[in-house]
Amino acid sequence: MNRSRTRAALGALCSVGLACLIWEGFARSGLFAPALAPSLTLIVSALGRMVLSGAMLWHALYTLYRVLFGFVLASAVGVFIGILMGRFRRVERFFVPLVSVLMPIPSLAWVPVFILWFGLGNAATIALVFYAATFPAIFNTWTGVRSVNRLWIRSAEAMGADERALFQKVVLPGSLPFVIAGLRQAFARAWIAVVGGEMIAATNWGLGWVIFDSKEFLNTDVMMASLAVIGIIGFTFERLIFQTIEQRTVSRWGMVKTVRG
Amino acid sequence: MRRALIPFVEAVLPFVVVGILWQAFALLGPFPPRLFPGVETIFSTFVRLVAKGILPIHALSTLLRLILAFSLAGLLGVALGIIMGRYRWAEDFFLPLTSIGNPIPGLAYAPLFVLWFGLGNLPAVLLVAFAAAFPIVLNTWTGVKAVKEIWIRAAQAMGAQDRQLFWKVVLPGALPYVLTGLRLGLARAWRVLVAVEMLTSVRLGLGWLIFGAREFLNTDVMLAGIAVIGLVGFLLEKLVFQKLEQLTLVRWGMMEA
Amino acid sequence: MHQIELRNIALEYASTENHVTALQDVSFSVEASEFLCVVGQSGCGKTTMLNIVAGFLKPTKGEILIGGKAVTGKGLDRGVVFQDFAQLFPWRTAQRNVEFGLEMKGISKEERAEIALRFLKLVNLEKFARSYPHELSGGMQQRVAIARALAYNPAVLLMDEPFAALDALTREEMQRFLVDVWRETKKTVIYVTHNVAEAVYLADRIIVFSPHPGTVKAQVKIALPRPRDTLSVEFLNYQKEVVYHIVERK
Numbered sequence: 129m130n131r132s133r134t135r136a137a138l139g140a141l142c143s144v145g146l147a148c149l150i151w152e153g154f155a156r157s158g159l160f161a162p163a164l165a166p167s168l169t170l171i172v173s174a175l176g177r178m179v180l181s182g183a184m185l186w187h188a189l190y191t192l193y194r195v196l197f198g199f200v201l202a203s204a205v206g207v208f209i210g211i212l213m214g215r216f217r218r219v220e221r222f223f224v225p226l227v228s229v230l231m232p233i234p235s236l237a238w239v240p241v242f243i244l245w246f247g248l249g250n251a252a253t254i255a256l257v258f259y260a261a262t263f264p265a266i267f268n269t270w271t272g273v274r275s276v277n278r279l280w281i282r283s284a285e286a287m288g289a290d291e292r293a294l295f296q297k298v299v300l301p302g303s304l305p306f307v308i309a310g311l312r313q314a315f316a317r318a319w320i321a322v323v324g325g326e327m328i329a330a331t332n333w334g335l336g337w338v339i340f341d342s343k344e345f346l347n348t349d350v351m352m353a354s355l356a357v358i359g360i361i362g363f364t365f366e367r368l369i370f371q372t373i374e375q376r377t378v379s380r381w382g383m384v385k386t387v388r389g
Numbered sequence: 390m391r392r393a394l395i396p397f398v399e400a401v402l403p404f405v406v407v408g409i410l411w412q413a414f415a416l417l418g419p420f421p422p423r424l425f426p427g428v429e430t431i432f433s434t435f436v437r438l439v440a441k442g443i444l445p446i447h448a449l450s451t452l453l454r455l456i457l458a459f460s461l462a463g464l465l466g467v468a469l470g471i472i473m474g475r476y477r478w479a480e481d482f483f484l485p486l487t488s489i490g491n492p493i494p495g496l497a498y499a500p501l502f503v504l505w506f507g508l509g510n511l512p513a514v515l516l517v518a519f520a521a522a523f524p525i526v527l528n529t530w531t532g533v534k535a536v537k538e539i540w541i542r543a544a545q546a547m548g549a550q551d552r553q554l555f556w557k558v559v560l561p562g563a564l565p566y567v568l569t570g571l572r573l574g575l576a577r578a579w580r581v582l583v584a585v586e587m588l589t590s591v592r593l594g595l596g597w598l599i600f601g602a603r604e605f606l607n608t609d610v611m612l613a614g615i616a617v618i619g620l621v622g623f624l625l626e627k628l629v630f631q632k633l634e635q636l637t638l639v640r641w642g643m644m645e646a
Numbered sequence: 647m648h649q650i651e652l653r654n655i656a657l658e659y660a661s662t663e664n665h666v667t668a669l670q671d672v673s674f675s676v677e678a679s680e681f682l683c684v685v686g687q688s689g690c691g692k693t694t695m696l697n698i699v700a701g702f703l704k705p706t707k708g709e710i711l712i713g714g715k716a717v718t719g720k721g722l723d724r725g726v727v728f729q730d731f732a733q734l735f736p737w738r739t740a741q742r743n744v745e746f747g748l749e750m751k752g753i754s755k756e757e758r759a760e761i762a763l764r765f766l767k768l769v770n771l772e773k774f775a776r777s778y779p780h781e782l783s784g785g786m787q788q789r790v791a792i793a794r795a796l797a798y799n800p801a802v803l804l805m806d807e808p809f810a811a812l813d814a815l816t817r818e819e820m821q822r823f824l825v826d827v828w829r830e831t832k833k834t835v836i837y838v839t840h841n842v843a844e845a846v847y848l849a850d851r852i853i854v855f856s857p858h859p860g861t862v863k864a865q866v867k868i869a870l871p872r873p874r875d876t877l878s879v880e881f882l883n884y885q886k887e888v889v890y891h892i893v894e895r896k
Contacts, residue, residue, distance in 0.1 A: 139481050139485065140484075140485035140488075140489075142481075143481060143482045143483070143484075143485045143486060144485060144486065144489070146482065147486055160505075164504055164505060221399050221403075222402070222403045222406075223403070225400050225403050225404065226403045226404070226407065228623070229404075229619055229623060230619065232576075232579070232619055232622025232623050232625070232626060233615060233618055233619040233622060234579060234580035234581075234582075234583045234584065234618065234622070235580070236496070236580070236583055236584035236587070236596075237583045237584075237595075237596065237599060237614070237615050237618050238615065239584075239587070239600075240587075240599050240600050240602065240603040240611055241599075241608065241611050241612065241615070243603065244424050244603065244606065244608055244611075245420065245424060245425070316492060319492070319494060320494035320495075320496060320580070323494045323496055323497045324494065324496040324584045327496070327499070327500075327588065328584075328587060328588070328600075335497075336497065339497060339500050339501075340499075340500055340588075342500070343500035343503060343504060346504065348501070348504060351500060351501055351504075352501075354497075355493065355497055355498070355501070358493055358494070358497050359489060359490075359492070359493040362492035362493055362494070363489060363492055365492075366492045537732055539728055539730050539732055539733045540732075540733070540735060542700075542702055542726070542728070542733075543726065543728070543733045543735075543794075544746065544750075545702075545720050546700060546701075546720060546724065546725065546726040546795075547722070547725075547746050547747030547750050547794070547798060548720075548721070548722045548747060548750040548751065548798070549746075549750050550750075553749075553750060557746070557749075558735065561735070561737040562735075562737075564737070637737070640778065641736040641737045641778055641779075641780070642736055642778055642779065642780020642781065643736045643737070643780075
């Protein structure tokens with residue numbers, strides 16, 4: 129088991145290495161100007177420069193602050209509404225049409241409106257992240273509560289569980305796989321929203337803003353370096369945090385098979 | 390007759406409630422009407438823009454871009470996913486790259502694509518196709534991998550050769566995943582496209598319409614544009630993909646209705 | 647000449663930890679139109695043996711002769727029915743499932759439809775030709791699978807616990823039905839099961855496998871007229887004899 133994991137990691141390293149080599153060959157071939165296709169050495173040195181000067185840390189912290197603020201708020205609201213929808217018919221009937229109309233609107237379509245309402249800066253971006261993350265959280269929680277196996281509810285009732293115990297000990301853990309999947313999806317949406325929002329609505333700080341700003345000065349190396357940081361943070365959340373939570377809980381209960389990829 | 394009215398009322402009620410809340414906020418809230426127009430202003434702007442043909446032409450060019458980008462992503466994504474599912478070397482090389490690339494927001498590449506391909510349609514379509522391809526590739530690959538061993542054995546026992554195995558068993562067997570991938574890809578393409586239109590300065594497009602309206606504080610135009618965006622997204626989901634699934638997977642019992 | 651002959655079949659493989667001998671020195675033969683049942687505890691290698699005969703696995707030693715000729719791979723001379731209902735292709739109707747093997751042979755569309763309908767009729771499912779697998783019950787799905795394995799006219803039918811996942815009543819019905827189909831088509835059948843009563847009910851001859859390593863332990867010829875009475879003393883005696891061979895220690 130462990131051996132196969134190290135092998136997979138090694139294979140991934142090889143393929144990333146190979147892709148880097150191809151890029152390096154392409155960058156040095158002179159087909160594109162170095163300003164447009166910087167070589168790896170340039171990208172790495174830009175990254176190093178920004179990390180050492182502390183600038184990259186601040187950009188990342190601003191982005192993280194915005195995304196986490198919006199995401200936590202959205203999770204709380206989304207899970208709450210989702211549970212109410214799953215438990216009460218009236219709430220369900222009220223929210224389902226709204227959710228199904230609002231969910232397909234790309235969050236970034238709201239950026240110009242939010243800028244007008246909240247001004248440039250943190251508030252607009254956080255509102256955007258909130259909008260992007262709420263709907264997946266609602267939708268998945270609602271699905272999860274509805275899909276709790278009826279047999280579990282019946283047997284808990286037969287064993288004398290009251291409404292409260294039923295909810296805390298059966299409905300909540302039973303819908304957890306969906307809730308976790310929903311939060312995972314919500315974070316992915318939030319991450320997209322924060323980067324896009326920062327490009328359009330942020331001032332001076334944030335990873336999205338750096339990328340957009342460096343376009344003006346053709347700083348492709350800075351752009352690529354920030355892209356790498358965005359990728360690493362996204363990957364960390366997706367793989368290390370959400371996957372670990374999933375493995376600790378629902379996979380251990382055998383409720384979902386963890387599919388890689 | 391009254392029975393038939395109830396579901397209709399139930400579907401409309403939430404919108405009426407939200408409309409009233411909106412209206413109350415527009416009248417009593419802190420925002421001037423320019424920034425937070427009432428429902429009647431948004432509606433009349435919507436009608437005016439549709440009548441003048443402004444909204445339809447922007448919507449049409451956005452749709453055209455979407456179709457182009459999505460077809461590109463679908464063709465290349467499914468092809469790559471199948472190759473990854475069938476050949477070890479392709480899987481070893483591409484799987485780590487797609488897994489790492491998948492969580493990076495496609496939009497983050499926008500400035501890069503603008504530098505490479507200039508402003509306008511080309512970077513917009515390429516970027517949207519690029520972003521949409523990831524879920525398509527990953528799901529197609531999973532689907533090819535998940536084709537049941539017993540189907541392959543049964544087909545081999547009945548004399549299926551490699552080619553027949555591929556066309557008659559692997560492809561239909563992987564279809565549920567491929568369709569999921571296409572669906573996710575289309576949703577992603579739609580989300581990215583609207584934002585990309587803001588960043589690559591295309592001449593026509595819903596994203597550009599909204600973004601441009603900001604200069605003149607035309608909040609009513611923006612909200613009318615958002616309404617169209619929501620409508621198109623909703624119709625794409627309902628009309629295109631649910632129909633397709635109904636015709637194949639639900640019919641075959643590979644997915645519940 | 648025997649219809650099927652296994653000569654000194656052995657299968658060994660190296661797992662991560664140690665060396666496993668799944669089958670050792672398996673030899674037996676089956677006559678044309680004979681119904682042979684293979685019984686044994688789970689893990690005794692009976693399914694592995696069937697997979698080797700079907701050509702899904704290659705033995706490390708020994709050879710298999712069908713109609714006197716040595717075979718190595720898969721072939722249209724053998725039809726296979728698995729235990730899993732999921733063996734049917736969900737994207738094809740019952741009829742199109744049955745047509746699959748004929749399609750591989752390159753038979754024309756009209757002829758395919760005609761043959762498929764004939765075999766669906768044989769399994770009493772001609773009314774369900776246009777149904778998709780998920781619309782059929784488990785027993786019906788297994789009957790389609792049997793029709794599918796018979797349609798391209800293999801000489802041998804290999805069955806791996808095809809009724810194990812069915813409920814008891816349906817299983818009994820399917821057993822009676824299988825005997826009818828077998829008598830009508832005169833196929834040679836190798837039928838793997840762990841259900842002794844089922845084996846005694848179906849078989850002309852029973853081969854008992856023993857595990858670690860899997861090998862043939864005993865053979866019992868069932869000399870009872872058909873249809874068989876499962877409550878008769880003779881039937882129960884045969885059952886006892888087979889069970890005795892299974893549980894007896896070396």
